[in-house]
Amino acid sequence: MNAVVRTVLGDVPADTLGTVDAHDHLFLRSPMLPGQELDDPAAAEAELRAFAAAGGTTVVQWTPRGMGRRTADVVAASRATGVHVVMATGTHQAVHYTPPPTPAELDALAGTFIADLTSAPVRAGLVKVAGGFHGIDEHARRTMTAAAEAHHATGAAVAVHLELGTAPLEVLDLLCGTLGMPPTAVVLGHLGRCPDIRVQREAARTGAFLAFDGPSRAHHATDWRLFDQLAALADAGHAGQLLLGGDTTTAAARAVDGGPGMPYLLRVLRPRLTREFGEELADRVFVRNPARAFVLRRPGTDRGGAGGR
Known part of the structure; x- marks a missing residue:
């Protein structure tokens, strides 16, 4: 079976x-970002056109x-x-929801995620x-358990927001140790916000994908550390696991509104x-690595090991 990625317009090779x-956002709202919602369809389309004009062809939301x-x-x-737009299902931290989901609602999420991936009108x-910050709280444990179940049923990748870049090893222990996911199906986001290269290398040795995603984030000093971290990871043999994203979360950060976008x-x-x-x-970072990171794997299989080279 040829490897495919599921976009909102259907599966593509x-x-x-x-x-x-x-890693980016066309639309987003949260009580943590009052008045900064990404909710304008015309602006979203304009941002995609600007991305395409710069040579971009796929965005993972x-x-x-x-x-x-x-x-x-x-x-x-x-x-x-x-x-192309690849859309996520899933659940963020509890603080992004009013009211936050109950434990019973969290325990029912696996079926919801699976339906979003396999049978929703837009998949x-x-x-x-x-x-969480330097750890995994009960909300995160329940949502990651649901995400791992959805992966095992569908082969979809699981992308993880690491709070301020922390706890990647704890996340991998849960998803890949306790819950049995292949590390190559895990994408760790925001690693650049905690520039501990030793921890980054340890996470990379598992085979997980490493997303550095912060140019739009004025309140995170990520850019000046980025190339040193990429160099250290590439030199350690992990060039095949590196990803870059913009993580645009506010209207002011969009290129069409004067931001980097x-x-x-x-x-x-x-x-x-x-x-x-x-x-x-x-070419690896922008083309070949994402094609491997977001592929739909056959359920129950692990395509490859560390994948660093």
Whole structure:
């Protein structure tokens, strides 16, 4: 069976994704970001057009359930611009919901995630969950358990928000140790917010994908550390696990509203990556690695080991 990625317009061969923004948001709302909602379909379409003009062909939207995914508008924007969009199901931290979900609701999430991935009118292509600060609280444990069950049933990747970049090893112990997921089906987000390269290398040795995603985040000093971290991980043999994303979460961060937005990845970061490390690594980070990270695996299989080379 040929490897495919599930987009909002249907499954596409993984090797046709092209240049990928591996973590971003077209639509998003949260009580933690009052007045900063991403909820304008015209602006979302304009951002996708700007990304396409810079050479981008696929965006992976990590917005989970209950945070304004606006699935119909995502479909319309993808169709209008020709940019592939891979949409998430999943659940964020409890603070992003009013009221927060109950334990009983959390325990029922696996079926909801599986339906979103397999039978919803607009199907998701990955599951997004979130850890806590330097640990995994009960909410995170329950949502990750549901996400792992959804992975085992569907083969979808699980993308993890690491709070301020912390607890990647604890997350991997739960998902891949206790819950039996292959590390190659896990994408660790926000690693750059906690630039502990020793922990990053330990996480990389498992085979998990490592997402560095922060150019739009003015309150996180991620950019100046980024290239040192990428160099350390590539030198350690993990170039095949690196991903880059913009993680645009507010209207002001969009390129169409004066921020860096999605195009920044290709206008600024990709040329720098090419100058410093060569085109081969840039092609891995933006093209080949995402095609492996977000592929739908056959349920119950682990395609490969560490995957670092």
